[in-house]
Amino acid sequence: MSVEWTPPPRPEWLSAFLAESRSMDVPSMVSLDADELIATAVRHTGLTDFGPDDWREPFALLTRSLKEEADLHLWGRLMTRTELLNGLEQRLQIEAAFTAHPEINDEVIDRPIIIVGLPRSGTSILHEILAQDERLMAPSSWELLYPAPPPEAASYRSDPRIERAHHLFTQYARVAPTFAAMHEMGAWVPNECAVAFKIAFRSGHTAGLSYIPTYANWLFAADLTPAYRYYRRILQLLQWRNPRMRWLLKSPDHQPYLPTLFNVFPDAQVVLTHRDPLRAQASATNMIGTLYWMRSDRRFDAAGFESLLDPRFTAQRLNQMIDWIEQGVLPRQQLIDMHYSDLMTDPKGSVQALYDRLGIEWSTQARHAAERHLQSKPKGKFGAHLYKTEESNEVRAYFERYQQYFSVQSEGGSE
Numbered sequence: 001m002s003v004e005w006t007p008p009p010r011p012e013w014l015s016a017f018l019a020e021s022r023s024m025d026v027p028s029m030v031s032l033d034a035d036e037l038i039a040t041a042v043r044h045t046g047l048t049d050f051g052p053d054d055w056r057e058p059f060a061l062l063t064r065s066l067k068e069e070a071d072l073h074l075w076g077r078l079m080t081r082t083e084l085l086n087g088l089e090q091r092l093q094i095e096a097a098f099t100a101h102p103e104i105n106d107e108v109i110d111r112p113i114i115i116v117g118l119p120r121s122g123t124s125i126l127h128e129i130l131a132q133d134e135r136l137m138a139p140s141s142w143e144l145l146y147p148a149p150p151p152e153a154a155s156y157r158s159d160p161r162i163e164r165a166h167h168l169f170t171q172y173a174r175v176a177p178t179f180a181a182m183h184e185m186g187a188w189v190p191n192e193c194a195v196a197f198k199i200a201f202r203s204g205h206t207a208g209l210s211y212i213p214t215y216a217n218w219l220f221a222a223d224l225t226p227a228y229r230y231y232r233r234i235l236q237l238l239q240w241r242n243p244r245m246r247w248l249l250k251s252p253d254h255q256p257y258l259p260t261l262f263n264v265f266p267d268a269q270v271v272l273t274h275r276d277p278l279r280a281q282a283s284a285t286n287m288i289g290t291l292y293w294m295r296s297d298r299r300f301d302a303a304g305f306e307s308l309l310d311p312r313f314t315a316q317r318l319n320q321m322i323d324w325i326e327q328g329v330l331p332r333q334q335l336i337d338m339h340y341s342d343l344m345t346d347p348k349g350s351v352q353a354l355y356d357r358l359g360i361e362w363s364t365q366a367r368h369a370a371e372r373h374l375q376s377k378p379k380g381k382f383g384a385h386l387y388k389t390e391e392s393n394e395v396r397a398y399f400e401r402y403q404q405y406f407s408v409q410s411e412g413g414s415e
Contacts (some may be wrong), residue, residue: 007293007300008178014075018297021074027067030077032084034063041088050088051095054226058201058219059088065212072210075175076295080210082168086145087199093148094199097237104150107236112265113358114193115250116258117273118314120283122340123192124183126273127250128377129351131190132369135360137244138190139235141169145195147234153242162187175294182287184377193251196234202227204253208288208305210295216305224257228264256317259329268334269358275340276411277314277399315398322405337406347374 010018031037042048063084066072072080098104113136117123131138142165143151151159166187173180194205202224207216235247254261254270262268289300324330336357342350351370355362402408 008176008290010293011174011177014175017075018073024074026072026074026077030074030081032063032066032077032081034060037063037081037084037088041085041092044085045089045092045096047092047096049095049099050091051230052226055091055201055230058215058222059084061218062201062206062212062215065215066210069212069214070210070296071298072295073297076210079171079175079295083198083206087201090146090148090199094234094237097148097150098233101240104236104240107240109232109235109239109247109265111267111269112235112247112249113269113271114254114261114265115248115271115273116254116261117252117338117340118255118275118277118280118284118318119252120280120287121252121273121275122338122343123250123252123273125377126271126338126343126351126354127190127192127248129347129370129373130248130354132373133248133363133366134369135245135363135366136248137239137246138248138250139196139238140188141165141185141191141195142187143238144191144234145169147196147199147237150237150240151242156242172291172294176290179287179290179294182283182290190248190250192253193231193249194253196231197224197227197251197253199234200227200230209291211292211298211305220256224260225264228257228260232264255321258321259324262330262334269336270334271336271338271354271358272406273338273340273343274406274408276408277311277318277402278395279411280340281311281314311395311398315402318399318402322401339408341409341411 066080070076070080113130115123115127115130127138130136142159142162145165145168146161169185169187169189172185179185192205194203197203198206202219202222204219206212207219238244239247258270261270288305292300292305321330325332325335336354338350338354348367348371352362352367355366396410403410
């Protein structure tokens, strides 16, 4: 399968900025050295305890891969350094909070609902619809970016971190305006678990931002238990002074690690979204290409992201999930299927059916809030997300088992 991708035009301000930087010593100007970043985080916070050392190996691999492989331009290095420093500083502040208040360890994460599926298979829109239910608490983007100090119920809507987070999240669309049509960003948009996993430096989200094959290949063979345990720790912190009735979580990145997810969250209910893998993958390629283009001038080659985009790897992971189900590794009674086509053609009907499967009443409040949300986001509100799918019988055959097992229809065509 080949998916055409052409870089979108850059905004004039960014083109001028990058043109001015081409004769500069960019690596010296914006350091991505692991030791320097750690020292800076300690200096900024006045703290030294980063918690368990299981973050150090991936952090060292990530920074080395970024320096040696990513070929970041100046703006890309600025974005990347900001994210790395934030992850380090958040670890320091999270550990400080738990040290000062060990009772946070007693917080119970009760029966979280976790949405999982291929990238671009409807996980985000479903997450946003369900998040309208006041009984379900989806972590907002700002608190996943800045979970520490822990948010307070009284200042949750006025916390000064909100404005800073909103600026950083909406920056994506200012750097690449076409990104707005792919994914809405903002401080209050519910965000995915992979954002929090970046604090553990074991995140597929990170692997999709830049050409860093050494880190990506390590990540997809690594044990993600440390990341899941640290994520549970973050959720405990977030609900400590801003109580939640029930967490509503989401990330496509969970799919290859479902046994680990259930080991850490044994009472979770997991909603599996299903879509024609060829369509989902073409859309994901367009998104990853755009994210990459925000940070590098190097020509985008999807083959460089094969762990994320190669259909053979994707099919292997989907088949592995089926094996886990059939072998009893995954608790089938805690897995709920949701088809992208149903969500698009009959969103209210499919959501109501999902509530029934979850064993939750679809309350009047939840129904009306979902309807208002759907009316506020008609298709194409932020522009059209255009991409082209080219399929072959060979590539389609990779996904035959998955499509038959979950009754997933082929879509074909372009958008």
